[in-house]
Amino acid sequence: MAEIDVVLPDGSHKSLPAGSTAGDVAAAIGARLAKDALAARIDGVLSDLAASVPDGAHVGIVTPASDDGREILRHSSAHVMAQAVTRLWPGAKYAIGPAIENGFYYDFELPGGAHFTDEDLARIEATMREIVAEDQPFTRREMSIDDGLAVFADQPFKIEIITKVKEGADDDEDLGEVSAGPIVSVYANSEGFVDLCRGPHVPSTKRLGHFKLMRVAGAYWRGDEKRPQLQRVYGTAWESAAALAAHLHQLEEAEKRDHRRLATELDLLSFPSELGGGLAVWHPRGGIVRKQMEDFSRARHLEGGYEFVVTPHLANARLFETSGHLGFYKDGMYPPMEMDNGTYYMKPMNCPMHCLIFRSRARSYRELPLRLFELGTVYRYERAGTLHGLMRIRGFTQDDSHIYCTEEQLEGEIISLLGFVMDVLRAFGFSEFTANLSTKDPEKYVGSDEIWEKSTDALRGALERFGLEYQIKKGDAAFYGPKIDIDVRDAIGRTWQLSTIQCDFNHPERFDLEYVGADNQRHRPIMLHRALFGSIERFFGVLLEHYAGNLPTWLAPEQVRVLGVRNDHDDYAREVAAHLKETGVRVSVEVANEPLGARIRRAKMEKIPYVLVVGDEDVASGTLGVNARGSNDPSRGVSLGEFTTALHAEILAHGRPDAD
C-alpha cells in the first residue's frame, strides 16, 4: 500500500497510508490530540480535519486553545448562529458572519423588515445550544459558481458575493467568504442549513458551546451607509468555560475603569444634558488635574523651543474658505452665524489661524523651524451617534502645534519630534508605543509625487531610527500629506491612538506662505501639524482608564488627606496639612466627627494617594501614620519631615526615565 510522509511542526516525520486526512495525522500522533483537534494547517493553509494530506506536506494540528483554534471556533459559532436565526425566523436572509477579536458576528435581514430585540438574544442562544447538542457535522462541498448561484437562489446577499467573484470584482472580504478560483465552497452542517464559506470549520457543532451572545446592532450591508442596514448579532466564543468566564470578567473590569463612570464617581467632570451632546463641564477636582496636565505640557513645550500663541474660537467664513475646511468638512462644523459684517464659524482647527500668524510679516529662513504652540479649543459637530464620553466630544482642546520648516529641516524635525512625543507620553506613565505610518491615497492628494516621497521617507526614517515598531497604513493619509500616528498600550492591554505628526503641503500653498532663503529667493515652507495628547479631554479619559482612576500623585486632585483619630487630634492634623500645603501639596483635613474607619474608607474610595492618620503618639512625637493607596499596611511613626521629603521626591520624579 502506498504511503505518504508528513512533516510535523517539531520537524519529525510520520508515515501514513495514501489518502489520509488531517484527522488521521492527528490520530497517528496521539489519541488525546485526535480528540482535541479542530482543524489543521497543511503547508501553512488552514484546512478541515477531513481534508486529505498530500505527500511531503507540513502538517500542524490546530487545537482549541490557540489563535487559529479560537478563530475557527468563532467562525463556526457564527454559522450555528445563522442556522439558529433561520430556524427561528424562516425566510431570514443571512449576509456575512466572520470571526472577530474575542468572538464573532453575523448580519441578517429578517422577513418583513423585523428587528431583533435584546430578548431575542436569549432565544437565539437557546436554539444555538440545541444545534450544538444535535452534534451536526460540518461538511464541505465545492461546486461551480453557477451551482453556487442555484444553491443560494433565495439568499440575495450570497448571490451578490458569488456574482462579484464570478465577475472577478471580488476583494479580500469576499474571498474570506468563498474560495479562490472558479469554484465556491459551501459548508452544510445539516440538511437545513448551508452557508457559503471558505472554511475551515470544526468537525461538528458539539465542539462548540462556550459562547455568549452579547448584543444586537444595526450594520450597513458591506459597510456602506447608502445600502440597506442589516441586523447584526455579536457573540463572544472561547475554547473553554474558564476562558469565557475570564473574558466576561475582563469586560467587567474594563467597565469599572470606564472614564465616564470614574469622572462621576470622583467628581471630576460631567456632561449636563442642558449643554447639549458632547460638551463637558470640568468640576474643581477635574479642573486641577487638567491644570497639572496643561502646566506640564506648557513647561515641556517651552523647553522644546516652541513659541506660544493664542487665537480666537471663531472666525469669518473667508478664513475657512481659504483653508479649505469649508469645502472639505462643512458637515463637521457647527453651523454658520450670520453677522452684520459676514458669516462666522466656530473653529474646527487651529491651523488656519497659525498660518495667519506666520504670514503676518515677512519671514526669514533664520526663523525656521518656527514652532507655534497653542492649547487651542476647537468645536466640531460630530454626528450624534458617534459621541462617546471624553473620547469623542464636540468641544475640545488640542495641544496643537504647527511647525514651519524647510524641506531640508523636515527629517531632523520629525526625528526630534518623535523623541519629544514619547518623552512626554512616558511622563504620563505609558511605556509601550506603536506607530502607524499613513501613506498617500492615490485617489485623493495634493502636492507633487516627489515631495510625498521625500516626506514619507523622512517619517519612515525617523521611525526606524527610533526603533519604533510601526505599520504602514496604505492610503490612509490626509489629502495634504503623510502622517505618523502613535498608539499607546494601557494597563489592561488596550491600545489608544494619541499623538499624531502630519506633514502638510496644502496649507502653505493655500495661504501662500513664504520665507526668504539664504539665496534671497522666496521659498514655500513645509508645515507639520502635531499634537501629543491629541485632545486634552481624550487624553484625560485615557489616563483615567489606564490608571483606573488612581492618578499618580503628581496628577491626583487631592494628594494627601489628614485624619485625626479623635477631635482632640484635629489641631495637629490641621498643622500637618498647613505644613504640607505651604510646600505646594494638595491636602485636606477631615475632622473626627465620624469613626476613623469610615473616614479612611471614604478617602480610599476617592483614590487619594496618601491618607495620614494622627493620634496621641503622633501629637506627642511629631509623627504620622502613613496609609498609602493600594497598601493594606500603614506605617506608623513616620516623621513629618521624612514624609514630606519622600512625597516631594515622588511628585518631582514623574517623567524621569530613572524614576520608580
Place this chain on the structure above:
RNA sequence: GCCUGGGUAGCUCAGUCGGUAGAGCAGCGCAUUCGUAAUGCGCAGGUCAAGGGUUCGAAUCCCUUCCCAGGCUCCA
C-alpha cells in the same frame, strides 16, 4: 445620520394590571470621640428628560423633541 435599548432623588437602582413616588449610598441636623475600608437616630431631597395626546385617572399607553448606552457609518 442609521439600528437596538434606555432616561425615576446628587449617585446606583426598584416601582406589578394605568389608581398620583420608594430603597441604599451621598447631603443636612443631633448624638457619638473612635489607631487604619461603612457609629446611631432623625431630617430633607422629585414638574418621574421636555412637550403634546389618549383616559375619570399616566412614571406606566401613543406621538414629537432632547439626552445617554452599544453598534454601523464618519472622524481635518
